[in-house]
Amino acid sequence: MTRHYNFCAGPAALPVAVLERAREELLDYQGRGLSVMEMSHRSDEFIAIAERAEADFRHLLGVPDNYRVLFLQGGASLQFAMLPMNLLGQGGRGNFIQTGIWGKKALNEAKHLGFDCHVVASSESNGHTAVPAQDELRVSADAAYLHYTSNETIGGLEFDYTPQIQRADGAHVPLVCDMSSNILSGPIDVSEFGVIYAGAQKNIGPAGLTLVVVRDDLLGKAQANIPSLFDYQMLADAGSMVNTPPTYAWYLAGLVFQWLKDDIGGLAAMDAINQRKADKLYAAIDASELYSNPIANANRSRMNVPFVLADSALDKAFLQQADAAGLLNLKGHRSVGGMRASLYNAVPESAVDALIAFMADFEKTRG
Amino acid sequence: MTRHYNFCAGPAALPVAVLERAREELLDYQGRGLSVMEMSHRSDEFIAIAERAEADFRHLLGVPDNYRVLFLQGGASLQFAMLPMNLLGQGGRGNFIQTGIWGKKALNEAKHLGFDCHVVASSESNGHTAVPAQDELRVSADAAYLHYTSNETIGGLEFDYTPQIQRADGAHVPLVCDMSSNILSGPIDVSEFGVIYAGAQKNIGPAGLTLVVVRDDLLGKAQANIPSLFDYQMLADAGSMVNTPPTYAWYLAGLVFQWLKDDIGGLAAMDAINQRKADKLYAAIDASELYSNPIANANRSRMNVPFVLADSALDKAFLQQADAAGLLNLKGHRSVGGMRASLYNAVPESAVDALIAFMADFEKTRG
Missing domain, CATH: 3.90.1150.10 (Aspartate Aminotransferase, domain 1)
Structure with a gap:
């Protein structure tokens, strides 16, 4: 067997220990006589796998109890649509910081869906080589949330601070962050965020899984008549199992979380x-x-x-x-x-x- | 190692030969020094895997050249929303045959999204123990498509015929079929359908992959301003790679197709x-x-x-x-x-x- 060094931006390298464990269990999960891929998502075995993965993720990131963790499909790109449809149902405007290609995609999808958006600040003038400073960030009076991309995977530009945002009227503005390419790379204070989301295929697991961490008070604000599988509230109430979730990717993410806890520390x-x-x-x-x-x-x-x-x-x-x-x-x-x-x-x-x-x-x- | 007999309705049993092959290649795909899970979806290796899977699927089902095969996420349940949003953008009404729980979910999601729907026939009166006969199927004058569920996974009710539908004005009505639980169970004539779709986790591969087979002339009829990742035309144009697809599930589906071709015949x-x-x-x-x-x-x-x-x-x-x-x-x-x-x-x-x-x-x- 050959193993090379893999610098792929995503789908990306996985820990060898995780792949070895997956290989060992591939045809027979812990003596149950079937693969994790072949389990009902509602079976006791899989529910235990799913709950352990969520608990380990919460432990690693220190996710407070008033946040829900959703295990979804569609990639971060589907969140570009789900976010405004979930957060702007009661009015207000999405505010965006632009620091590169992914942040622009998030903005453009919200616009494409017909939402009026406000660009708070952009690093376009410096060629996306430095992020805007905190004191340049002035959100609109009707800001419902502020979206930013903590790490631009293509440009290689990473925020060195977490924006702290209030509207002119003093109201706190929920921070929404695409952390696809730097989630779990180090500690963060989850309580500073309203929503954190990330495609799995960089630091979490294989492609086909998306994690969304959403604060309780941001649930139930969706537009009426959005697709059922878009509704954070419905997804949270069903434990991310409104329909069959990507069970094997969920299991592998759980193995990555265990590796981070036990092997890395x-x-x-x-x-x-x-x-x-x-x-x-x-x-x-x-x-x-x-x-x-x-x-x-x-x-x-x-x-x-x-x-x-x-x-x-x-x-x-x-x-x-x-x-x-x-x-x-x-x-x-x-x-x-x-x-x-x-x-x-x-x-x-x-x-x-x-x-x-x-x-x-x-x-x-x-x- | 123990292998038991697994009668799960989904996620369901996979062929042992497929799991063994996946295990063999898990840490090192054909000497390339990395797992399929760790490959860029745009790498030569993965493109070859993806194209081979599609070619084998087309060969197995005899998919004509004027159909596109999409490898998507979200499960058949997401198609319940994507279908009307793609097919009713130029007017007309979705028509539905009701033979059980899954057909009802498809109908209810279309209604939830605000579409006016027509129920052509239902087996509710016989407790969903026999499907409506061909001569009971009278579509509405404005029918844009007729949706049915070829096999109801929960009720255990399967169509023994493919509906042949014309409107009163003689126009052909595209047939849209949820084949999640009986696709690839035997030959069909794809040319009788406008759209065929199926969640993977019964006869195709692991959960987290959805196949959509759509006839060319049904592309480009989407509502304006639907989420970009919902648009069949855009997905078809991008070879199902508008964003990162569920690469490992796609690979495993390909192994299942090879098994069907080579091992089963x-x-x-x-x-x-x-x-x-x-x-x-x-x-x-x-x-x-x-x-x-x-x-x-x-x-x-x-x-x-x-x-x-x-x-x-x-x-x-x-x-x-x-x-x-x-x-x-x-x-x-x-x-x-x-x-x-x-x-x-x-x-x-x-x-x-x-x-x-x-x-x-x-x-x-x-x-």
Whole structure:
């Protein structure tokens, strides 16, 4: 069996220990004579798996009791539609911070659905290389929520602070955050948020699962006549089982949560590892003549490190030789080109060391 | 390792050969050094997996070139909303045949979304024990499509014919069919349908994947301003990759299609096996004093065989002893009680033989 280092932006690397456990249980879950994939979602066995996964996730992130955790389908992109349909049913306007491609998609989908939206601040003028400062964030008087993307997966731009928002009338504005590509990368204070959501395929598990963490008081505000499976209240009341959930992805997410708890030691420990991984890769980039990354230091993503070669004619050779050296999926997003190394939780420090050594060698011989 | 016989209605049994292949490739797909779960959906490796799955599915069912096959999320229940939002954007009315719980859910969701609907025929008056006859089906003058459920998973009621429908003005009415629980159980003529859809977790693969087969001329008729991920045209244009699809479920579905082609020998062979399995179980039920099934012979489902015990006080003992004998998940749906044996493609004939032997023994000793 071969295992290479996988820097894919998503679907992304999973912990080897999780894959090994899944393999061991694939045809027979703990002597029950069937696969988790073959279980009724309403069976005692699966309910135990589902509840354990939620409990471990809550424990890791410190999710307060007045938040519900939903295990859904459709990806973060479906939340771009579900969010305004759930949160604007009683009026008010969605406010958005724009820091890159994903934040723009969230805004555009709300507009597409006919919602009037307000852009609070944008980093477009600096080419999305630095996030807007807290004191630039002035929400509209009718703000029902403020949406932002804590880490832009394509641009490699990460917020280094959590926005604190009040309207002019002093009302608290619920913060809604797309954390798809940095959830579980370190501790956060969930109580600062109204809604947190994330596609699973970076730090949670396989594609096809989406987690939504929603504060109780934001339930029951949906527009009338939205699709039943869009209604957070209905989904929460049914324990995310209005219909059959993606059971195997839920189980695998649970294995990832156990790995984070037991093998890594929780999110503070994960945070330290992630910081070390990112620091050494950015240091290597900054020290080189060949590689560069344009993002302001404070906002450099710990999860997605885009970089370009001074001579783009070398891109192809770089990618081919990296692949041959067992360093997979370093090609940048098709919309921006260049390279991107995604350093999610499951990418070990040894992968980053191997990448840095390869980059140095490539620079010496080709750059 | 233990493998029991699994009669679950869904998520349901998968072929052992498929699970073994998945286990073998779980940490390293064909020497590429990563799991299918860890691949970019836009990588050459995954695109090849996705295209092979679609090609095999098309081959198995004989899908004509003027149909698109979509690999989606959300379950058949999300299609209950997507269908009217896609098909009624240019007017007309959804027409529905009602033969049980799932057909009613499809109707109710369309109504919930504000669509005016017409019920063409219902088997409610006979307690959903026989489907309406072809000559009872009179669609409304403004019918945009006729929806029916070819197999009611809970009631165990299966159509023994494909409705042929014209409006009074002679116009052809597209047939829309929820085939969640009997797709791929035998050959069909896809050209008789406008849309076929199915949740994967019975005869296709794991939960979290939904297949939609849609005729070209029904694309591009969506309501304006529906969620982008609801738009069949957009999904078809993007090869089901508007956003990240459920890649691992797609891969597993592909393995099931390969198994159907190569191990079983195609849908005609599968059909014969399924018919034999169902025939012998119904024969055993009919020959007993203890067990009974109320469905008209012509409409007895080959996939889901509900039955009750003459003395329901014996239900608990039946289920406990069956489970102890390695015959899992025979409990009927919570809405109807009794027993249900689901005999999907992956349930081998030996499972049915073992069930019949157990039932005879139970009747002799307890009945």
